[in-house]
Amino acid sequence: MKTPQKIGFVGLGKMGFPMARRLAGAGFALTVFDINRDVQQRFVSENRATAAGSLPEVAQNCELIITMLPDSKAVRAAILGEKTEDGLSVSMGPGTILVDMSSSAPLATRELGKQLAAKDIEMMDAPVSGGVPKACNGTLAIIVGGTQEVLECCRPVFEVMGDRIFFSGPLGSGHAVKALNNMLSAAGLVAAIEMLLVGRRFGVDPKVMNDILNASTGRNNSTENKIERYVLSRSFSSGFSLDLMVKDLDTAMELSRELEVPTIFSNCCRELCAAARQSLGKGLDHTDVARWFEGLAQIRLGD
């Protein structure tokens, strides 16, 4: 199998925009689509890429199509179409490869993969970890589910966007690992916020305490990369939304229920984050969750 050169990219959001920009910069022939036409227009005015007028138009001329959309529902709609709108699959020929790089639900991915296989379309899941800064400089971790053969043929494409590419197993396994990782990451964030609030009430400066955690066994990705930068600074600007984080926690909990593995602690974390989102409202950064815990404790971590 040869590495595809004509690539369609659907979803130019906070992550998709810089990922697609790297593909355009690497010389792939890129066709892009986003339902937000302003963002699509901005992309083609800043990069060497063609704007498609519709989803079927993306697929007409591409050997590989990448989706980077909010969730499985959006991915399914973009591929299979909805109500009056045709999707990508209408014009995807046999042998086309579809790679879903969104953080989607693994069971839905498996189902979609079966439907596409019936049309001789190869599907892979390749969710990413690392956030907006790593999407910008091409250092994402990419977790690939599917077949080794298709991974090897797409590897040069992945290597433009990420510097660690993992094969996790059959289709859907990348999405499973990604959701489970994000559950663990959220648990680290919530635990750090709670402990910093206790420390603050005792009279310890949160910045000093966070520095101590980072030199101690309690450190995690949030203490190292999020607390000072986004919470203590009050910028709450990581680029990963609270809405998407709660979606990922729902995905992880659905999977644990489906597989009948008890996850009582994780479920508690999911409930807290979902309550925070309910109370704070939509459209916020995931680090805004700290403000909800501050409200419960009636203490602020930053000025």
Ligand code: NAD
């Ligand atoms: P986003 O909301 O910023 O972007 C989603 C984009 O998809 C938007 O531009 C939207 O207009 C577009 N879109 C929605 N439905 C569409 C459709 N049917 N057809 C075409 N375009 C459509 O989200 P994001 O932060 O870029 O995240 C994308 C995915 O990556 C999510 O699954 C998220 O969980 C995951 N992710 C995000 C981060 C992060 O730090 N933001 C990190 C890793 C993974």
